[in-house]
Amino acid sequence: MQRNASRTLTAVLCFGMMCACTETGDQSSNSPPAYAAAADLESFCERLPRPAYSNYQKHEVSNDWFEVYEVGPAIWAIYEPFQWQEVISYLIAGDESAVLFDTGNGIGDIKSVVDQLTDMPVRVLNSHSHFDHIGGNYQFEEILSVSTPFSLSKTKGVQDDEILLEVSADALCKGLPDGVNEKDHRTRPFSISGRIEDGDVLDLGGRQLEVLRVPGHTDDAIALLDRDAGFLWSGDSFYEGPIWLFAPETDLASYQESVARMAALAPDLEAVFPAHNTPRADPALLVELRDKLGQVLAGKIEPVPSADGTVEFRFRDFGLLLREDYYLVDQD
Numbered sequence: 482m483q484r485n486a487s488r489t490l491t492a493v494l495c496f497g498m499m500c501a502c503t504e505t506g507d508q509s510s511n512s513p514p515a516y517a518a519a520a521d522l523e524s525f526c527e528r529l530p531r532p533a534y535s536n537y538q539k540h541e542v543s544n545d546w547f548e549v550y551e552v553g554p555a556i557w558a559i560y561e562p563f564q565w566q567e568v569i570s571y572l573i574a575g576d577e578s579a580v581l582f583d584t585g586n587g588i589g590d591i592k593s594v595v596d597q598l599t600d601m602p603v604r605v606l607n608s609h610s611h612f613d614h615i616g617g618n619y620q621f622e623e624i625l626s627v628s629t630p631f632s633l634s635k636t637k638g639v640q641d642d643e644i645l646l647e648v649s650a651d652a653l654c655k656g657l658p659d660g661v662n663e664k665d666h667r668t669r670p671f672s673i674s675g676r677i678e679d680g681d682v683l684d685l686g687g688r689q690l691e692v693l694r695v696p697g698h699t700d701d702a703i704a705l706l707d708r709d710a711g712f713l714w715s716g717d718s719f720y721e722g723p724i725w726l727f728a729p730e731t732d733l734a735s736y737q738e739s740v741a742r743m744a745a746l747a748p749d750l751e752a753v754f755p756a757h758n759t760p761r762a763d764p765a766l767l768v769e770l771r772d773k774l775g776q777v778l779a780g781k782i783e784p785v786p787s788a789d790g791t792v793e794f795r796f797r798d799f800g801l802l803l804r805e806d807y808y809l810v811d812q813d
């Protein structure tokens with residue numbers, strides 16, 4: 482039942498994470514919104530990669546599924562521009578080792594891309610264990626995880642209708658890579674090699690990444706923080722687009738606490754690197770997210786019509802997609 486509902490939602494929400502975000506409340510700027518609606522798949526595909534990518538140096542790699550952009554010093558966004566989720570994984574390098582923060586949908590060969598970017602040892606961390614961020618985990622040996630029941634359940638792999646929808650013609654702007662097909666695509670099993678906790682620091686040599694637990698979107702959600710540089714990788718806890726908060730594994734009270742934690746960092750941040758759509762965002766948006774979420778949960782903002790079972794709130798640079806029953810419960 483839930484899976485079917487989720488599948489229906491995915492289909493109805495036009496193109497996954499890319500749907501239009503048009504401000505319905507306090508339009509505070511005359512500049513155009515970050516996103517405009519695409520009427521159909523063709524017009525969606527014509528807009529990719531998004532204009533924001535023209536701000537970054539494209540790094541040519543021999544791989545026709547991903548595009549790679551250098552979005553900061555020794556920080557590469559590994560973007561999937563041909564699939565409706567528009568997932569972004571990040572390779573973050575120090576002087577001695579690197580971290581791969583997420584491994585994408587598992588449709589393209591992300592290991593071959595990483596191998597072209599660094600010779601150093603690579604540790605994989607996942608922003609959370611939804612299928613679109615753990616798909617390439619099976620290609621790596623060192624995978625560090627906060628190891629919650631949710632994340633552990635995903636190590637076995639995932640094969641269901643929702644995964645198949647992700648490789649259907651409706652989800653794609655180009656053909657699938659060789660060896661991937663609509664009949665048996667799945668998230669492959671992988672092994673967690675080590676455990677991480679909130680506050681752990683990964684020393685990459687000349688760069689330190691701190692692990693922040695930010696549960697809510699899922700119970701295993703983490704963000705990475707480079708305090709010296711003022712960089713925060715937010716995973717799906719924040720991205721420019723409609724933020725999905727309707728899944729059964731989403732806990733809105735935890736999410737609100739986590740958003741407040743990230744927003745409190747904003748004054749010391751230079752950039753936020755989200756896991757979908759655009760690779761570098763203004764940290765002030767974390768504060769706006771905290772404030773808008775608070776208003777939504779206090780019942781002060783009217784939702785716009787959305788797919789059955791959800792309520793949607795649209796702002797200029799992001800949106801919130803909540804399950805109708807969560808929302809109504811929070812109003813009591």
Ligand SMILES: [Zn+2]
Binds near residue numbers: 611717756
């Ligand atoms: Zn995601």
